[in-house]
Amino acid sequence: MTPSLRALSLLALAAAFGAGCRTREDTRAASRLILRYQPLGPDPAPFRELVASFERETGMEVELQALPNGADLAHQLLVTSLGAGGEDMDVFVLDVVWVAELARAGWLADLSDAFPPARVREEFLAGPAAAVVQGDRTFAVPWYVDVGLLYYRTDLVPEPPRTYAALAAAIRAAQAEAPGIAGYVWQGRQYEGLSCNFFEALWGHGGEALEGDRLRLDTPAARAALGWLRELVADGLSPRSVVTAAEEDARRAFQEGRAAFMRNWPYAWPLLQDPASPVRGKVGVAPLPGETGPAPGALGGWQLAISSRAPPARRAAAARLVAHLTSAGANAVLAIHYGRNPARRAAYDDPRVRAEAPFIAGLLPLVERARPRPVTPYYMLAADSLQGELSAAVSGLRLPAEALGRAQAQADAIAGVAR
Amino acid sequence: MSPRAAWTVAVPYLAFFLLPLGWLALTSFWPDAELARPLPSHLTLENHAAALAGGGLARAVANSLLVSGATAALALALAAPAAFAVARLGVRGGRALLAAALAISMFPPIATAAPLYVALRAVRLLDTLPGLVLPYASFSLPLALWLLTGTFRALPAELYRAARVDGCTPLGAFRRVLLPVAAPGVATAGLLVFVFAWNELLYAVTFLTSPARRTVPVALALFGGEFRDPFVVLAAASTIATIPVVAVAVLFQRRVVSGLTAGAVKG
Amino acid sequence: MTARSERRLGAALVVPAGAVLALVALGPLLATAWLSLRHRVPVLGEDRFVGLGNYRGLAADARFWGALANTAYFTGLSVALELLLALPLALALHHAGRGRGALRAAVLVPWILPTVVAAKLWALLLQPDLGLVARLWPGGAAAVLARPMLALHAAILVDVWKTTPFVALLLLAGLQAIPEDLARAARVDGASGGRVFRSITLPLLRPAILLALLFRSLDAFRVFDVVFVLTEGGPGHTTEPLSLYAYKTLLRAGSFGRGAAISLVTFLCVVAIGLAWLSALGERRHAEAPP
Numbered sequence: 005m006t007p008s009l010r011a012l013s014l015l016a017l018a019a020a021f022g023a024g025c026r027t028r029e030d031t032r033a034a035s036r037l038i039l040r041y042q043p044l045g046p047d048p049a050p051f052r053e054l055v056a057s058f059e060r061e062t063g064m065e066v067e068l069q070a071l072p073n074g075a076d077l078a079h080q081l082l083v084t085s086l087g088a089g090g091e092d093m094d095v096f097v098l099d100v101v102w103v104a105e106l107a108r109a110g111w112l113a114d115l116s117d118a119f120p121p122a123r124v125r126e127e128f129l130a131g132p133a134a135a136v137v138q139g140d141r142t143f144a145v146p147w148y149v150d151v152g153l154l155y156y157r158t159d160l161v162p163e164p165p166r167t168y169a170a171l172a173a174a175i176r177a178a179q180a181e182a183p184g185i186a187g188y189v190w191q192g193r194q195y196e197g198l199s200c201n202f203f204e205a206l207w208g209h210g211g212e213a214l215e216g217d218r219l220r221l222d223t224p225a226a227r228a229a230l231g232w233l234r235e236l237v238a239d240g241l242s243p244r245s246v247v248t249a250a251e252e253d254a255r256r257a258f259q260e261g262r263a264a265f266m267r268n269w270p271y272a273w274p275l276l277q278d279p280a281s282p283v284r285g286k287v288g289v290a291p292l293p294g295e296t297g298p299a300p301g302a303l304g305g306w307q308l309a310i311s312s313r314a315p316p317a318r319r320a321a322a323a324r325l326v327a328h329l330t331s332a333g334a335n336a337v338l339a340i341h342y343g344r345n346p347a348r349r350a351a352y353d354d355p356r357v358r359a360e361a362p363f364i365a366g367l368l369p370l371v372e373r374a375r376p377r378p379v380t381p382y383y384m385l386a387a388d389s390l391q392g393e394l395s396a397a398v399s400g401l402r403l404p405a406e407a408l409g410r411a412q413a414q415a416d417a418i419a420g421v422a423r
Numbered sequence: 424m425s426p427r428a429a430w431t432v433a434v435p436y437l438a439f440f441l442l443p444l445g446w447l448a449l450t451s452f453w454p455d456a457e458l459a460r461p462l463p464s465h466l467t468l469e470n471h472a473a474a475l476a477g478g479g480l481a482r483a484v485a486n487s488l489l490v491s492g493a494t495a496a497l498a499l500a501l502a503a504p505a506a507f508a509v510a511r512l513g514v515r516g517g518r519a520l521l522a523a524a525l526a527i528s529m530f531p532p533i534a535t536a537a538p539l540y541v542a543l544r545a546v547r548l549l550d551t552l553p554g555l556v557l558p559y560a561s562f563s564l565p566l567a568l569w570l571l572t573g574t575f576r577a578l579p580a581e582l583y584r585a586a587r588v589d590g591c592t593p594l595g596a597f598r599r600v601l602l603p604v605a606a607p608g609v610a611t612a613g614l615l616v617f618v619f620a621w622n623e624l625l626y627a628v629t630f631l632t633s634p635a636r637r638t639v640p641v642a643l644a645l646f647g648g649e650f651r652d653p654f655v656v657l658a659a660a661s662t663i664a665t666i667p668v669v670a671v672a673v674l675f676q677r678r679v680v681s682g683l684t685a686g687a688v689k690g
Numbered sequence: 691m692t693a694r695s696e697r698r699l700g701a702a703l704v705v706p707a708g709a710v711l712a713l714v715a716l717g718p719l720l721a722t723a724w725l726s727l728r729h730r731v732p733v734l735g736e737d738r739f740v741g742l743g744n745y746r747g748l749a750a751d752a753r754f755w756g757a758l759a760n761t762a763y764f765t766g767l768s769v770a771l772e773l774l775l776a777l778p779l780a781l782a783l784h785h786a787g788r789g790r791g792a793l794r795a796a797v798l799v800p801w802i803l804p805t806v807v808a809a810k811l812w813a814l815l816l817q818p819d820l821g822l823v824a825r826l827w828p829g830g831a832a833a834v835l836a837r838p839m840l841a842l843h844a845a846i847l848v849d850v851w852k853t854t855p856f857v858a859l860l861l862l863a864g865l866q867a868i869p870e871d872l873a874r875a876a877r878v879d880g881a882s883g884g885r886v887f888r889s890i891t892l893p894l895l896r897p898a899i900l901l902a903l904l905f906r907s908l909d910a911f912r913v914f915d916v917v918f919v920l921t922e923g924g925p926g927h928t929t930e931p932l933s934l935y936a937y938k939t940l941l942r943a944g945s946f947g948r949g950a951a952i953s954l955v956t957f958l959c960v961v962a963i964g965l966a967w968l969s970a971l972g973e974r975r976h977a978e979a980p981p
Contacts, residue, residue, distance in 0.1 A: 428785070504703040514700040524707075529912070530722070531956055558714055594699070643804065665802060
């Protein structure tokens, strides 16, 4: 290396160190909180203002740190950070299916004092309340929710189908009217979205997935549900591409006018109504069909939790922050500016929400019926193998009965239950 | 093979490599609502605007340049003297060291992320750029060691001997005679380490939390929302973010090839 | 300075690199090895020593063997394809004459693109029914991603697209190291181009080929991003490589001991492959005359 090159490299090193190093106080004051959350949308201003109003009211300082938007990465970061001591953050967001496992791991502070379970059940929707209250203790507070919906083309389908039979008939009618159009697009890729679709089908067939703490996957209703999903693909009611489809793939197909029905979350609605969207004004939203009538959609969404390792003084401050962020006013801000469905029942009647986010306000009946996926600490542990088996069945690799049997065996092994 | 035959052979390859890239660049001008169509109805710059909005991407590019440059510098600073020692000074067990180094770098990163997180936190290097440079440099050290050892080994033995006869100390011979001649090999190793550090995602996402310190892969991973996957914005962002690296690669490509020639391959 | 003191200086020069490696890389490695001997599921509060229990569990795990088979198939096919494709490209780059700088730069770009971006690009292109490829080849035959037995080939395609330039560079360097006179002399003697290639170029290119095979197989065995973006290991685990299985076990299922065991097994396989190629390289070196 020439002398100048070496000097340059040393300079680069020094610059890197200088730029990157920062002083860290040994102990964070009780008045400084760290909030880890997923960015809500392109415009950070309304959320920052929400946080700033909290800072003004209480004189505390809140540091915002972003979590990646991918659920896996966010989960990994949380597990890494909480597993390493949990002192790096005070308030953080949780996917609805993580609450049970992280609570069981002892990483979530018990919030029952600041948020008594009875009050949580009263003020928040039933689904998220069931997900955050475990053993009659509150471990997280619902922030915003999601629910699985049936989107349909109003120009091809006069009335949304309420049963599976009606769905099949409506698909055939739509295909007669618009040849070449696909029927029903949903998420069949091997990931958590497929589990959501499966549980919705399970509930639609009248089944239940949880017996106490034990996952029951190998039931007649489950086999019927998985068989129905598989037949959708085998019979051509759903295009082959659903086997690799995630939310965006389904949305793009539907938005491009290539499908008559879609199962997706509410986030797709504003995109479908975009001025450039080919299906603008031709889309309706309805509850998912079931065997004998409309079935509940799967519950999605995020909650706020506090690290159990935060010292008591900071914990109290964190609880105030959580209360502020989950207040009715905050719910309205999130709905209006970021399209996030409120977790509080009252927020749907808020005049501001009614005026500026009418679609969200109208979702109340659907959101009220949303059901969480099995609330058990073993869910995340079993989810991985469940996804594999569901994917195998849906893609025709394995029969539903066999797939569910294997999934049940795995779940039992994890829960330590002897067969 | 004549030049004409060479170009005839090269054209299908160029098509295979460049057409998808061209499609990627085209996608960055594509309105998102029309992505499912075969061709867009009009081109738009809104994706690039969205990608650059808020200055986050620009800052990420700056951070990545800093981190990748520092990683390359550190890896070279550690590997070059060591490679020289193994190649010319007859260190015992040199080959074993190289093999062990290679083995260490082959460990799946996912398994090392958690222990490293704990370690970095203990020395307060979490959420700092040097805290990222250190793991990057050590995991790319073996590659640099391999290439540089081969480079130095391929240099004529007389070069070193003549310099010593002229009165240089070993280190002096290394710095003044061998390094300049081995510059192409050093450039090669530097480029490979740079590209590796530039594209690394897992450690960057795990160890960095502040928005101001994000690197390019992290910024790209944060595009979109929970379900949203705005590929068009991602395409715009990747095109923008890849330009600096391509520039570096183009600058170095001549040296890279002659560097690999200089004996890195003959070992 | 005597040879002995030279060696001592050499040892001193090696120490910084060795220290950094040991400190930053060896520590986590040993931690993982130790972790693989425990049954550790933080979520359930379970943490106990099980010795080789995790490994015994893996040996009986069909998904593990499937992942191993997927990984081996992926590695074998992609490395072979990359080599076969890179050789003519390297020759073309070598003989290209004017514009070879631009050609080399153009060819490098797929390699520089972040793997995740490349994978998403191809995921869109290969999307069944809607992707560009499906539109150009209608009829569902191109819906590779949706077919359990074929989806892995899509990942191989992306990997080949991305890393053939890298292999071509390594081979090009080997080509440029071959002295011109040998080929010229052979041609003067009347040998055809093909003959020259077979008898002179190819044997002298062996070290470059072996080095490329070494680095590429070590990397291909640890494939992750491409498969994750394309299929997430589906349908039904049929495209799941070992690194993805380890990732899911560690992060989604939260079973740290098991995940560490899978990582360690992957690592040992990679070491075995590396040793195999290294000894092939070593033999080559012994066969050639010393400089």
